[in-house]
Amino acid sequence: MSDDGEIVVVGAGMAGLVAALRLAEAGRRARILAKGFGATHLSGATIDVLGYTPAPVMSPAGALPAFVAEHPDHPYARVGAGVVEEAVGWLKGHLTDPRYVGDLGRNFLLPTAAGVCKPAAVAPQTMAAGDLRGGGPYAIVGLPGLKDFYPSLVAGNLALATTPAGTAVGARAVEVDLSPGGRVDAGPLGYARRFEDPRFRADFAAALQGRLAADEVLGVPAVLGLAGAEQAWEELEARVERPIFEIPTLPPSVPGLRMFTVLMAAARRAGARVVIGAEVVGVETDGYRVRGVWSGTANGRRFYPTAALVLATGGWAAGGLVMDSHRVVREPVLGLPVTGADDGAARFLPGYLDHHPLATAGIAVDRWLRPVDARGAVLYDNVRVAGATLAGAEPWKEKSGDGISVATGYHAAMSVLTEEG
Amino acid sequence: MEDPVRASLDHCVKCTICETACPVAQVTPLFPGPKYEGPQAERFRQPGASADHSVDYCSGCGICSQVCPHGVKIAEINSRARAAYKAEVGAPLRDRVLARPGVTGPMGSPVAPVVNRVMANGPARWVLERAVGLHHSAPVPPYAPRSFQRWARSHRRGAGVHPDGRSVVYFHGCSTNWFEPDLGRMVVAVLERNGVQVRVPDQGCCGLPLQSNGLFEPARRTLRHLAHDLAAGGGDEPVVASSSSCGLMLKREGREILGLADEDLRAMGERTYDICEFLLDLHDQGALDTDFRRLPLRVLYHAPCQQRGHAMGTPALDLLRLVPGMEVVESAGGCCGIAGTYGLKKEKYGIAMAVGEPLFEQVRTGNPDVVACDGETCRWQITAASDHSSVHPVALLFWAYGLEL
Numbered sequence: 001m002s003d004d005g006e007i008v009v010v011g012a013g014m015a016g017l018v019a020a021l022r023l024a025e026a027g028r029r030a031r032i033l034a035k036g037f038g039a040t041h042l043s044g045a046t047i048d049v050l051g052y053t054p055a056p057v058m059s060p061a062g063a064l065p066a067f068v069a070e071h072p073d074h075p076y077a078r079v080g081a082g083v084v085e086e087a088v089g090w091l092k093g094h095l096t097d098p099r100y101v102g103d104l105g106r107n108f109l110l111p112t113a114a115g116v117c118k119p120a121a122v123a124p125q126t127m128a129a130g131d132l133r134g135g136g137p138y139a140i141v142g143l144p145g146l147k148d149f150y151p152s153l154v155a156g157n158l159a160l161a162t163t164p165a166g167t168a169v170g171a172r173a174v175e176v177d178l179s180p181g182g183r184v185d186a187g188p189l190g191y192a193r194r195f196e197d198p199r200f201r202a203d204f205a206a207a208l209q210g211r212l213a214a215d216e217v218l219g220v221p222a223v224l225g226l227a228g229a230e231q232a233w234e235e236l237e238a239r240v241e242r243p244i245f246e247i248p249t250l251p252p253s254v255p256g257l258r259m260f261t262v263l264m265a266a267a268r269r270a271g272a273r274v275v276i277g278a279e280v281v282g283v284e285t286d287g288y289r290v291r292g293v294w295s296g297t298a299n300g301r302r303f304y305p306t307a308a309l310v311l312a313t314g315g316w317a318a319g320g321l322v323m324d325s326h327r328v329v330r331e332p333v334l335g336l337p338v339t340g341a342d343d344g345a346a347r348f349l350p351g352y353l354d355h356h357p358l359a360t361a362g363i364a365v366d367r368w369l370r371p372v373d374a375r376g377a378v379l380y381d382n383v384r385v386a387g388a389t390l391a392g393a394e395p396w397k398e399k400s401g402d403g404i405s406v407a408t409g410y411h412a413a414m415s416v417l418t419e420e421g
Numbered sequence: 422m423e424d425p426v427r428a429s430l431d432h433c434v435k436c437t438i439c440e441t442a443c444p445v446a447q448v449t450p451l452f453p454g455p456k457y458e459g460p461q462a463e464r465f466r467q468p469g470a471s472a473d474h475s476v477d478y479c480s481g482c483g484i485c486s487q488v489c490p491h492g493v494k495i496a497e498i499n500s501r502a503r504a505a506y507k508a509e510v511g512a513p514l515r516d517r518v519l520a521r522p523g524v525t526g527p528m529g530s531p532v533a534p535v536v537n538r539v540m541a542n543g544p545a546r547w548v549l550e551r552a553v554g555l556h557h558s559a560p561v562p563p564y565a566p567r568s569f570q571r572w573a574r575s576h577r578r579g580a581g582v583h584p585d586g587r588s589v590v591y592f593h594g595c596s597t598n599w600f601e602p603d604l605g606r607m608v609v610a611v612l613e614r615n616g617v618q619v620r621v622p623d624q625g626c627c628g629l630p631l632q633s634n635g636l637f638e639p640a641r642r643t644l645r646h647l648a649h650d651l652a653a654g655g656g657d658e659p660v661v662a663s664s665s666s667c668g669l670m671l672k673r674e675g676r677e678i679l680g681l682a683d684e685d686l687r688a689m690g691e692r693t694y695d696i697c698e699f700l701l702d703l704h705d706q707g708a709l710d711t712d713f714r715r716l717p718l719r720v721l722y723h724a725p726c727q728q729r730g731h732a733m734g735t736p737a738l739d740l741l742r743l744v745p746g747m748e749v750v751e752s753a754g755g756c757c758g759i760a761g762t763y764g765l766k767k768e769k770y771g772i773a774m775a776v777g778e779p780l781f782e783q784v785r786t787g788n789p790d791v792v793a794c795d796g797e798t799c800r801w802q803i804t805a806a807s808d809h810s811s812v813h814p815v816a817l818l819f820w821a822y823g824l825e826l
Contacts, residue, residue, distance in 0.1 A: 031734075034490075035490055035492065036438065036487070036488045036489045036490030036491070036492075037438045037441075037442070037488045037490060038490065041436070041437070041438045041441050042436055042437075042438075184450050185446065185450055185453070185454070187437075187440070189440060189441060189446075189447070190450075193447065251436055251437045252437040252438070252440055252441045257441050265753060268751060268753070273734060273735065273738075275732060275733075275734045275735075276487050276488055276729070276732075277486065277487035277488070277729065277730070277732045278732040278734075279492070295732070296732060297672075297731060297732045297733050298669055298672040298673040298730060298731045298732055298733070299671075299672035299673055299690045299691050299693060299731075300691055302732075302733055302734070318490060319490070319491070
């Protein structure tokens with residue numbers, strides 16, 4: 001890879017964005033080709049590195065060495081604990097609006113829209129005050145008509161929790177009367193746009209006047225503006241004279257959209273090219289190297305020569321891994337072997353949360369994230385696989401999805417860059 | 422459901438990604454968003470029973486379909502729903518006139534001085550707004566004194582173009598013909614500079630304004646007519662378009678939105694190129710003359726929504742970066758709001774301006790020497806709203822070659 005050719009990154013989710021940004025800021029020409037936007041828009045936008053092993057994890061940095069040793073096929077084992085920490089630190093430096101706080105030394109326990117606390121290593125500053133270790137007491141405020149956000153559900157479940165130190169948690173729900181009137185979008189996006197208006201923020205604060213006890217921490221749905229969220233949050237904290245924290249909502253996720261916007265803008269500024277709506281429909285290979293990819297256009301297909309390819313197409317939900325009606329599994333871009341999912345494997349098990357073999361299925365890779373076959377032989381020298389396409393993880397049980405995407409997206413880029421040495 | 426466009430709605434997982442990207446729903450509650458209007462409402466639509474007048478507030482920019490990770494043809498579904506709605510309730514006279522630049526052009530052009538004076542006259546524009554609903558501030562360009570077609574008929578092949586060399590058919594579109602003939606001359610000159618022979622058959626409208634106003638039957642007739650005109654007297658040379666939105670009609674929208682399955686139209690669509698795409702392909706083949714002179718300009722390049730719909734990347738950006746001295750910055754995306762004829766309408770002008778505001782703000786604060794943009798109505802909108810001049814990227818290449826009209 002000594003030539004100065006373009007590097008194609010397939011996928012515009014977290015792993016693809018991280019890889020493209022890292023490559024572009026290192027001075028390489030990077031091009032994202034993506035069928036559409038990725039799961040950032042659905043994400044709560046906290047960086048969850050490791051939450052359960054299945055025992056609750058207080059410190060991801062502390063737990064990672066043993067976790068990696070016990071899970072030799074896990075993506076974290078491929079990249080190493082040190083890279084996970086380095087990648088998350090690098091990402092934090094790029095997330096500017098809002099800024100992110102925390103590190104791998106200690107997990108936050110942040111309330112979700114179900115009122116259950118989720119372990120996250122790094123989180124937007126606008127969410128940090130919700131940390132369960134503070135113990136509340138919480139006042140959870142709802143907004144009129146906001147879909148899928150029920151403050152009494154959040155508060156009711158929070159009130160059942162105890163802090164890690166074992167103390168009881170106080171929580172109650174508060175409804176404000178901010179009847180917008182007329183025909184409005186009462187979803188997270190509609191509210192986010194209204195919170196960008198200082199007058200609406202003033203109305204919101206006024207509606208809470210006299211409704212809160214002196215020691216209560218205020219939890220709000222994560223809709224405090226798309227752009228300028230940090231400023232809106234700081235201003236609101238000053239107005240209501242207490243800590244405020246955002247709680248991620250069901251999609252569309254405003255914090256996820258903020259994160260996507262910041263990363264995409266950074267990648268473009270660094271010189272990355274981005275083509276959205278361009279599904280990769282074929283590749284040209286040269287023995288053990290990919291020479292270029294074909295992507296679908298309005299009237300056919302277009303060829304992009306590539307010095308290296310980063311595959312960040314996501315897992316089953318995103319279409320990076322596919323099972324057809326005959327239960328034949330495949331990886332659609334390169335036709336890589338899918339480890340852990342034999343053709344004809346059961347699709348359904350009796351219990352929703354049972355361990356399912358497909359959960360850890362994906363693409364097996366070496367320590368440079370190059371795809372390998374069943375015997376561990378590298379299939380393509382200049383391909384790197386990152387994110388949810390990788391085999392070996394159960395992110396929804398481990399609470400590791402963002403950490404895996406960030407660490408492997410970063411490592412994929414570094415691996416391409418260093419191989420050129 | 423055999424129709425692949427309508428059947429694509431079954432791939433919708435309600436992830437709401439399209440909702441986050443829709444430029445119109447961001448600024449007005451009159452349009453409930455692409456997911457609600459598209460895959461959701463479509464399930465309830467029956468022949469003869471249109472869902473909701475709100476579908477008319479879709480600007481047709483197509484961003485929703487581009488960003489959908491599951492391949493749902495959201496914009497296409499909504500365009501068809503608008504046509505069904507218009508077929509039921511009828512389209513106003515204004516829309517039927519705006520939708521036919523191929524008819525109004527030949528009428529307006531001969532009396533250009535009169536029409537232009539009326540359209541530049543404040544009180545007259547108020548009267549027009551009251552009478553037909555054309556917003557008084559909407560960016561309407563003046564007619565050129567001489568159409569591009571008239572120039573092309575008397576144009577002699579440029580020096581250095583070998584008659585047996587590479588040749589293309591130039592699909593110039595209505596705006597080049599009636600409003601911006603100089604752009605057409607620049608396209609021809611840049612192609613000829615690269616040894617490409619340019620054939621300019623007599624041609625009409627592509628039907629895009631009819632399609633976006635929900636008038637599908639005349640749109641189909643118009644597009645078929647165009648394909649016939651472009652094919653006349655030629656073989657299967659590439660068709661090169663300098664309007665990114667009209668080029669997209671040939672490439673895809675005639676098929677996917679209007680549902681035309683004609684074999685000759687499909688074949689022509691496959692050999693259609695956006696002008697910048699064509700030039701960049703020449704460059705990739707080592708066949709583009711890159712002997713540009715220094716042009717020390719600060720340029721903001723904005724890829725229009727319809728240009729992004731080609732899914733061909735940003736060839737204009739790659740071309741402009743070949744020009745020494747030129748400092749090119751890409752806009753942060755977004756839509757200018759105009760969407761062809763959408764932003765000209767009294768009831769939609771305010772929406773279009775609000776949609777475009779982040780882009781206009783970027784132009785004002787970046788304060789480039791010039792904005793480069795592949796779409797004509799987008800250029801007019803950007804210039805009117807930001808008070809910065811805007812040109813087609815090919816105009817910059819033309820100047821960088823040191824060519825003159």
